[in-house]
Amino acid sequence: MGRIVLVIRLALRDLRRRRTEVALLLIAILAATTTLTLGLVLRDAAGDPYRSTRAATKGPDVIANVGRAGDLAELGKLATASGVTEHSGPYPVIAAKLEASGRTSDVQVIGRDAAVAAVDQPAVRQGSWVSDGGVVLEAAFADSLDVGVGDAVALDGRSYKVAGVAVTAAMPPYPGASCIVSAGCVNGAVPDDRNLPAGLLYRPGLAWLTQTDLLSLAPGRSALSYVMNLKLADPDQAQAFVDRNRGDHGRPVPMQTWETVLADATDLARDSQILLLLGAWLLGLLAVASLSVLVGGRMADQTRRVGLLKAVGGTPGLVAAVLLAEYLLVAVVAAAAGLTIGALAAPLLTESSAGLVGGAGTAALTWSTIGLVTAVALGVAVVATAVPAVRGARSSTVSALADAARPPRRTGWLIALSTRLPVPLLLALRVAARRPRRAALGVASIAVTVSGIYVLLVLNTFLGDQPDTGAYTEAQVAVLRHVLLVWTVILLSLAAVNATVITWATVLDNRHASALARALGATPREVTVALAAAQVLPALLGAVLGVFPGGFLLFAAINAITGGDSDRATLPAPWQLVALVLSTVLVVAALTSVPAHLGGRRPVTATL
Amino acid sequence: MSNTAHTPVLSARGLRKEHGKGEGLVRAVDGVDLDVSAGETVAIMGPSGCGKSTLLHLLGGLDRPSAGEVSLNGRRIDNISEKGLARMRRTEVSYVFQSFHLMEELTAVENVELAALLAGRSPRAARRRAESLLDQLGLAGRARFLPSALSGGQRQRVAVARALSNEPLVVLADEPTGNLDSAATVDVLQLFKDLHESGQTLVIVTHDARIAATADRKLSMRDGAFVDEARLTGGTTGRLGALAGLED
Numbered sequence: 096m097g098r099i100v101l102v103i104r105l106a107l108r109d110l111r112r113r114r115t116e117v118a119l120l121l122i123a124i125l126a127a128t129t130t131l132t133l134g135l136v137l138r139d140a141a142g143d144p145y146r147s148t149r150a151a152t153k154g155p156d157v158i159a160n161v162g163r164a165g166d167l168a169e170l171g172k173l174a175t176a177s178g179v180t181e182h183s184g185p186y187p188v189i190a191a192k193l194e195a196s197g198r199t200s201d202v203q204v205i206g207r208d209a210a211v212a213a214v215d216q217p218a219v220r221q222g223s224w225v226s227d228g229g230v231v232l233e234a235a236f237a238d239s240l241d242v243g244v245g246d247a248v249a250l251d252g253r254s255y256k257v258a259g260v261a262v263t264a265a266m267p268p269y270p271g272a273s274c275i276v277s278a279g280c281v282n283g284a285v286p287d288d289r290n291l292p293a294g295l296l297y298r299p300g301l302a303w304l305t306q307t308d309l310l311s312l313a314p315g316r317s318a319l320s321y322v323m324n325l326k327l328a329d330p331d332q333a334q335a336f337v338d339r340n341r342g343d344h345g346r347p348v349p350m351q352t353w354e355t356v357l358a359d360a361t362d363l364a365r366d367s368q369i370l371l372l373l374g375a376w377l378l379g380l381l382a383v384a385s386l387s388v389l390v391g392g393r394m395a396d397q398t399r400r401v402g403l404l405k406a407v408g409g410t411p412g413l414v415a416a417v418l419l420a421e422y423l424l425v426a427v428v429a430a431a432a433g434l435t436i437g438a439l440a441a442p443l444l445t446e447s448s449a450g451l452v453g454g455a456g457t458a459a460l461t462w463s464t465i466g467l468v469t470a471v472a473l474g475v476a477v478v479a480t481a482v483p484a485v486r487g488a489r490s491s492t493v494s495a496l497a498d499a500a501r502p503p504r505r506t507g508w509l510i511a512l513s514t515r516l517p518v519p520l521l522l523a524l525r526v527a528a529r530r531p532r533r534a535a536l537g538v539a540s541i542a543v544t545v546s547g548i549y550v551l552l553v554l555n556t557f558l559g560d561q562p563d564t565g566a567y568t569e570a571q572v573a574v575l576r577h578v579l580l581v582w583t584v585i586l587l588s589l590a591a592v593n594a595t596v597i598t599w600a601t602v603l604d605n606r607h608a609s610a611l612a613r614a615l616g617a618t619p620r621e622v623t624v625a626l627a628a629a630q631v632l633p634a635l636l637g638a639v640l641g642v643f644p645g646g647f648l649l650f651a652a653i654n655a656i657t658g659g660d661s662d663r664a665t666l667p668a669p670w671q672l673v674a675l676v677l678s679t680v681l682v683v684a685a686l687t688s689v690p691a692h693l694g695g696r697r698p699v700t701a702t703l
Numbered sequence: 704m705s706n707t708a709h710t711p712v713l714s715a716r717g718l719r720k721e722h723g724k725g726e727g728l729v730r731a732v733d734g735v736d737l738d739v740s741a742g743e744t745v746a747i748m749g750p751s752g753c754g755k756s757t758l759l760h761l762l763g764g765l766d767r768p769s770a771g772e773v774s775l776n777g778r779r780i781d782n783i784s785e786k787g788l789a790r791m792r793r794t795e796v797s798y799v800f801q802s803f804h805l806m807e808e809l810t811a812v813e814n815v816e817l818a819a820l821l822a823g824r825s826p827r828a829a830r831r832r833a834e835s836l837l838d839q840l841g842l843a844g845r846a847r848f849l850p851s852a853l854s855g856g857q858r859q860r861v862a863v864a865r866a867l868s869n870e871p872l873v874v875l876a877d878e879p880t881g882n883l884d885s886a887a888t889v890d891v892l893q894l895f896k897d898l899h900e901s902g903q904t905l906v907i908v909t910h911d912a913r914i915a916a917t918a919d920r921k922l923s924m925r926d927g928a929f930v931d932e933a934r935l936t937g938g939t940t941g942r943l944g945a946l947a948g949l950e951d
Contacts, residue, residue, distance in 0.1 A: 502807050502808070502851070503806075503807055503808040504808060505808040505809070505849065506808075510808070510809065510813060514816070514820055514826040514829070514830075515826055518820070518821055518823075521820060521821075525806075525808075528808070529808055607804075608806060611804050611806065612817075612821065613789060613792075614765060614792065614798055614804070615792065615793070615797075615817060615818045615821050615865070616789050616790065616791075616792040616793030616794075616818065616821045616822060616869075617789060617821050618785065618786045618789040618790070619785050619786070619789070620786065621789075696785075698766070699765050699766075700757075700760045700765050700766045703765075703800065703804060
């Protein structure tokens with residue numbers, strides 16, 4: 096117990112002494128944990144409006160439909176099946192064309208009773224429920240048509256007045272409505288060169304009429320489909336009910352559970368979630384790079400402290416524990432903060448649909464989410480810290496007390512190559528060659544960032560085309576753009592932190608070598624350019640690798656995970672890729688210029 | 704403190720270097736006048752903290768004076784830009800440090816050629832000159848060794864070779880034997896004697912009476928100022944040279 100207290104006390108004292116570094120560490124891990132939390136809780140948060148709608152509309156647990164009157168008996172059997180407590184319907188449904196505001200849309204029209212139903216009673220948001228001569232439109236559909244109560248619409252050429260606008264939990268809001276007519280429906284994008292089969296409904300909306308109006312609108316009884324809503328004793332057993340009652344003869348009755356409707360209603364959140372989870376892993380990699388550099392630089396400064404700990408009787412295990420404990424404490428704080436921020440921010444990245452009641456609330460954190468986010472934060476800290484901590488623990492006490500710097504690496508071929516270059520590049524190559532692991536981290540950090548930007552470019556172009564192709568509405572595109580913006584800002588921020596931290600670590604590590612070079616005749620400008628170029632050269636390599644294979648692989652991974660069709664995506668043009676590489680190099684040059692400038696102008700005599 | 708017999712290659716007038724302010728003001732160098740002639744070896748001695756190393760830094764343009772002038776080869780260097788000072792250090796002044804200051808990742812020959820490469824010499828010429836210098840200093844067999852594989856005396860000889868690689872007007876040595884054992888000290892003393900005899904202008908800051916004995920002049924410093932000057936007749940062939948054990 097005493098040892099644990101000692102370790103924590105030493106770790107806390109040291110953290111307090113190095114507030115800037117702790118802040119940078121915190122930002123690095125926080126970026127990853129926040130994004131991961133967002134990814135994990137987003138769908139749950141996005142489900143809130145559906146759950147509210149379900150509660151407000153006596154939402155069904157199972158929705159069954161048949162395509163012809165001859166199958167009505169099957170629905171009758173379902174109504175009396177074991178586990179069913181209530182039902183409404185069967186209601187007749189027809190496919191129709193709705194004209195409003197100069198636009199024509201496909202629509203599924205359900206014939207309902209004016210009386211309140213026991214299951215699935217759509218909640219009227221404006222106006223009133225169905226009455227003869229009056230049509231009620233699903234709210235998201237009405238919103239997209241820009242139609243309100245009192246407006247006139249035409250169904251298959253027959254004029255109706257919009258009596259009300261309502262929401263339902265029996266199907267996802269427009270444009271994701273489930274198909275309950277026998278003609279069949281298509282949602283999402285349809286390539287320009289492909290014609291839909293005649294009669295197939297394209298992104299149908301939903302409307303309700305009285306049964307009398309519906310039957311008079313239908314061209315004949317053969318045009319009618321039927322839908323029935325079931326309430327179960329145990330809603331969580333909806334899928335089991337469907338499996339049990341699918342039908343044991345020729346044509347099974349199509350059924351949807353409330354969970355399927357929820358999944359469809361939060362389909363956009365699924366796409367956002369995939370983006371965020373991928374972003375979280377990229378940010379996790381960047382955080383490892385940040386931490387490795389920070390920890391490495393810090394260990395160099397802590398050599399003497401390690402020596403002192405050992406000199407007063409600290410075992411290598413205790414020394415490693417103290418060093419690890421500091422970063423684990425930071426990781427735990429970052430995990431807690433990431434979980435909180437992620438849960439609070441999740442509603443901001445969800446779709447606000449007119450077709451559902453209320454908005455997303457603060458996401459609930461499950462133990463599995465808390466566990467995973469904490470594990471990732473601790474994993475990042477351990478991966479980045481373990482090697483330097485063990486190295487520090489194993490170092491000789493005498494050399495540690497003498498504060499001997501870790502000897503630089505010798506990379507013979509780079510040293511030989513550098514002799515043929517101008518002075519700044521000669522020095523730059525040698526600076527990079529002194530710490531190949533740090534240079535590799537710089538390359539990896541930029542490669543990960545550029546891969547992310549590559550994918551963002553592809554997705555941005557893809558989203559730009561969506562309102563035209565029909566896969567997403569403009570509102571949905573706006574939500575996904577929000578997600579991409581969050582991704583971009585966090586990714587670029589962390590990359591900027593990395594570039595600055597790596598340069599600063601390089602500047603500190605090269606204090607002596609830079610001073611010596613100046614004593615031998617290198618100008619401050621040459622040393623400054625060398626320190627900056629030592630970052631820019633790996634950045635150039637990282638940017639090129641980030642485009643290919645990085646970006647291509649990441650995009651392929653996204654397609655593989657989402658089952659996306661890469662042929663539908665427009666890959667960045669060569670000029671865009673060249674611009675991306677050049678911009679990366681320029682940004683890195685700008686970010687490194689200040690620390691490099693300070694490093695190039697340190698007083699020589701104070702260092703030597 | 705001046706030597707008027709020859710044209711000075713390095714001179715200082717009223718040189719001052721101050722640190723701090725008010726009551727915390729410290730005059731590390733306090734009104735030093737100095738002339739060093741071409742080919743002359745000047746030893747500066749004094750207790751620790753008297754300002755010897757600071758003076759050496761001012762003379763070579765590594766640090767800027769608070770007041771006074773420094774001239775090299777008749778040209779003021781205390782008021783030129785950092786870039787100008789850097790260029791000057793490439794070819795006109797070079798340093799030998801107490802702790803050698805060799806690049807740990809470079810071999811002996813790579814350390815020596817670095818100064819020539821920074822001065823813009825071709826890689827081939829720089830390597831040839833470095834190998835020749837190491838050969839002259841008895842380190843031909845150690846040219847491909849890293850500093851960590853060399854003894855203290857060998858490291859200091861590498862540092863001297865580096866200082867000579869651009870044939871500077873003046874070599875400024877700061878406690879060149881301060882980190883060496885007795886055997887290595889004698890080794891380095893012999894090296895400085897040889898340099899002196901070859902006509903190299905040397906300013907050596909030292910605690911070691913034996914190395915001071917190799918000089919033409921010995922200046923004693925206290926509290927940032929020269930307090931005594933002694934001309935050592937005949938340099939290494941004089942009485943002090945004999946005391947140092949350098950006489951044949």
